[in-house]
Amino acid sequence: MDWVLAAYGREVIREHVPRVTQRAEELALRFSVDVQAARTAALLHDIGGIFRRDEMLALCKALELPIEPEEERVPLLLHAKLSVVLAREWQGVHAPEVLQAIRYHTTLHGQATALDQVVFLADKLEWDQGGEPPYAQALRASLEEGLEA
Numbered sequence: 688m689d690w691v692l693a694a695y696g697r698e699v700i701r702e703h704v705p706r707v708t709q710r711a712e713e714l715a716l717r718f719s720v721d722v723q724a725a726r727t728a729a730l731l732h733d734i735g736g737i738f739r740r741d742e743m744l745a746l747c748k749a750l751e752l753p754i755e756p757e758e759e760r761v762p763l764l765l766h767a768k769l770s771v772v773l774a775r776e777w778q779g780v781h782a783p784e785v786l787q788a789i790r791y792h793t794t795l796h797g798q799a800t801a802l803d804q805v806v807f808l809a810d811k812l813e814w815d816q817g818g819e820p821p822y823a824q825a826l827r828a829s830l831e832e833g834l835e836a
């Protein structure tokens with residue numbers, strides 16, 4: 688999806704996605720999670736970011752996607768739902784576990800699977816804010832105790 692991100696001028700995401708994908712593959716291997724599923728979810732997790740944040744809400748409403756109050760307040764959160772739509776309708780990804788990992792990569796959720804956790808953690812360890820995240824060391828230490836930790 689590198690060319691799509693380039694075409695839309697999403698250089699920050701373009702730089703972030705390969706790092707997340709590599710990290711997701713590493714974590715999947717380490718914690719016995721389906722590496723191909725983790726790779727697919729990571730590659731597509733932010734593809735919804737091709738849309739402008741000020742058009743995300745209207746787009747999700749047009750697509751009749753359920754919208755949480757938090758998403759109404761912070762429409763950027765909706766990029767994950769738009770990533771799911773693009774993964775499914777454009778890239779032909781139909782595996783529910785992969786779409787779920789994409790859907791919840793920003794916030795995780797109460798019944799997270801190991802795949803959800805791998806994609807979420809890869810996204811957080813390889814964040815798109817430049818440099819090493821302030822929580823990276825603590826997170827890596829916690830991972831010694833397992834994904835749940």
Ligand SMILES: [Fe+2]
Nearest residue numbers: 732733792793
């Ligand atoms: Fe994201």
Ligand SMILES: [Fe+2]
Nearest residue numbers: 703732733810
């Ligand atoms: Fe991301």
